[in-house]
Amino acid sequence: MQKNNKTYNYKDMLKVVKGLVLKKLDQQSRWDLHILPVVKYAKKLGKIYHADLEVLEISAFLHDLTRMTGDKNNHHISSALIAGDLLSELGFPEKRVKLVQDCIRNHRGSLNSERKTIEEVILTTSDAMAHIMFPLPMFWGCYKETQKNLSISEGRDWVLSKVLRSYKKIYFPEARKLVSKKYAAIKLVLS
Secondary structure, three states: OEEOOEEOOHHHHHHHHHHHHHHHOOOHHHHHHHHHHHHHHHHHHHHHOOOOHHHHHHHHHHOOOOOOOOOOOOHHHHHHHHHHHHHHHOOOOHHHHHHHHHHHHOOOHHHOOOOOOHHHHHHHHHHHHHHHHOOHHHHHHHHHHOOOOOOHHHHHHHHHHHHHHHHHOOOOHHHHHHHHHHHHHHHHHHO
């Protein structure tokens, strides 16, 4: 596959993508408790639903790129722009660059955006699954990262709201089944 006389090698491209994410990483726990689980769930669901695994893996690694560098409100837009520039530069086919960008742009549950491809739905679901299966980053985001000086009960309400939103953006029955016990436990603890 070519673009501008460049051919891409997926393994090499993935090394560059991972390297960029690791360079921008604000803390190791975000890699372990969010990025890698999103990648894992995206690949697992991608195999089940015969999606483009390269698009999914790249999207999963890059979906929160600028969130890690401080763009919490519009990271879905700014991360998609950076992903597009990087992947185009690496020779990834333009049609697939757009797929990656659409996945990243539409992964946020709070936006209720229309997801048009199976890859977009899978990335959204995978992100939500990671929130529920590994909830500690949500607590950190609530009390530390937002710097809104929330009370304990306000923080609880914020996390519970995020958990409920995340569960709603899990589109596949087998994914809901996988997270159901953890989801019930989080709701119980936060009630």
